[in-house]
Amino acid sequence: MHIASYDAKDVTATIDGTFITGFAEGTFVEGEKSEDTIEVSVGAQGDVGISEINNPTGTITFTLQQTSPSVSYLTRLANSKKIVPVWVISNNEIKEKMGGTKARVLKPSGKTFSNNIEQRSFQVQVFDYTEE
Structure with missing residues (x-):
């Protein structure tokens, strides 16, 4: 019997070489390609054609605690347009x-504020998105 193990500490995220830290509880990183890679067309008599979709973009979302030092870093990056x-x-x-x-x-x-530590989410548009 094989029992798999997962540890959130073994997930690293970097932007421009800087490690992102202070992730929120729960889902802290999400990533997805912007579109499917193909579109299927079926003709009146059942002929099937496939169109390749060549959109290379994707989005990665980081969810951080509001106390994370990465919040100010990602805010500066967003404002820099870099x-x-x-x-x-x-x-x-x-x-x-x-x-x-x-x-x-x-x-x-x-931004939201309460009597508890809130979350901050940052979306990163990736222009040459890849997954392995």
């Missing part, structure tokens, strides 16, 4: 990697 590399790597038993060499933080996070 194109940077972004990579998320899981070094767990099943290795995974997503990101790209050309990305931009879309905007600073929204």
Whole structure:
């Protein structure tokens, strides 16, 4: 019997070479390609055609605690309009990697305040998104 193990500490995220830290509880990184890679067309008599969709973009979302030192870093990056590399790597038993060499933080996070530590979410548009 095989029992797999996962540790969130074995997931690293970098933007422009800087490690992102202070992730929120729960889902702290999400990534997805912007579109499907194909579109299927079926004719009146059942003929099938496939169109390749060549959109290389994707989005990665980081969810941080409002106390994370990365909040101010990502806010500065968003305001700078700088194109940077972004990579998320899981070094767990099943290795995974997503990101790209050309990305931009879309905007600073929204803000909420309460009597508890809140979350800050940052979306990063990746122009050459890849997954492994």
